[in-house]
Amino acid sequence: xxHPYLEISKLKKNYGxxxxxxxxxxxxxxxQRVALLGANGAGKTTLLRILAGLAxxxxxxxxxxxxxxxxxxxxxRRAIGFVAHQPYLYDDLTVMENLLFFGRMYSVKRxxxxxxxxxxxxxxxxxxxxxxxxxxxxxxxxxAIARALLHTPRLLLLDEPDTGLDEEGIALLEALLRExxxxxxxxxxxxxxxxxxxxxxxxxxxxSGGRMAYFRETRALEAGSVRQAYQEALR
Numbered sequence: 599x600x601h602p603y604l605e606i607s608k609l610k611k612n613y614g615x616x617x618x619x620x621x622x623x624x625x626x627x628x629x630q631r632v633a634l635l636g637a638n639g640a641g642k643t644t645l646l647r648i649l650a651g652l653a654x655x656x657x658x659x660x661x662x663x664x665x666x667x668x669x670x671x672x673x674x675r676r677a678i679g680f681v682a683h684q685p686y687l688y689d690d691l692t693v694m695e696n697l698l699f700f701g702r703m704y705s706v707k708r709x710x711x712x713x714x715x716x717x718x719x720x721x722x723x724x725x726x727x728x729x730x731x732x733x734x735x736x737x738x739x740x741x742a743i744a745r746a747l748l749h750t751p752r753l754l755l756l757d758e759p760d761t762g763l764d765e766e767g768i769a770l771l772e773a774l775l776r777e778x779x780x781x782x783x784x785x786x787x788x789x790x791x792x793x794x795x796x797x798x799x800x801x802x803x804x805x806s807g808g809r810m811a812y813f814r815e816t817r818a819l820e821a822g823s824v825r826q827a828y829q830e831a832l833r
Contacts, residue, residue, distance in 0.1 A: 603784040620808030625756035631785040632798035679746030689731035704749040716744040735762035756787035
């Protein structure tokens with residue numbers, strides 16, 4: 599029996615006196631793709647930042663591949679590939695140098711060879727020697743996705759990964775997420791594109807009021823009722 603790659607229990611986060619997360623519970627199993635919906639300010643980005651080790655919770659527990667992120671942070675980070683809402687690239691480095699820098703941080707074996715593989719996956723191999731500053735917004739997003747895949751993480755955390763992508767990039771991203779799950783990895787992603795959430799996920803969760811308002815298998819959902827709940831959460 600497999601164990602969840604992500605287990606969140608009663609997770610809380612406050613900013614000053616304002617509670618953002620009020621006790622979030624969530625589990626993501628190997629092979630699952632989970633779409634996280636919610637209005638702006640619902641706490642989606644905050645949640646992903648906590649999971650990626652970039653912010654500390656004020657309560658609750660998080661385990662990634664069985665590792666407690668508060669006490670085993672370094673090991674847990676190695677199991678995560680994170681794409682933030684912004685690409686956060688080193689503009690003065692080339693596309694390849696960005697990946698090699700990250701590869702050294704994560705002790706990737708044969709980093710240049712691995713970088714070639716992921717650049718080909720995201721359609722950027724021909725831009726390998728170009729500076730990151732020369733990339734379009736969509737190309738920068740592709741590079742951020744390549745960086746997240748570089749160290750072969752078991753859990754992908756993606757905050758609006760479709761931002762800035764053209765139709766080809768969106769199709770490529772969908773294929774990468776499907777392939778990652780088919781290989782036994784897990785995916786948790788946010789998006790403002792309702793159709794992407796429905797097409798790319800096995801499970802859909804709605805974050806509202808700092809809690810998971812619901813979490814259900816996507817194929818069992820009626821699109822109309824989900825859209826209505828989503829629109830209500832946006833008000």
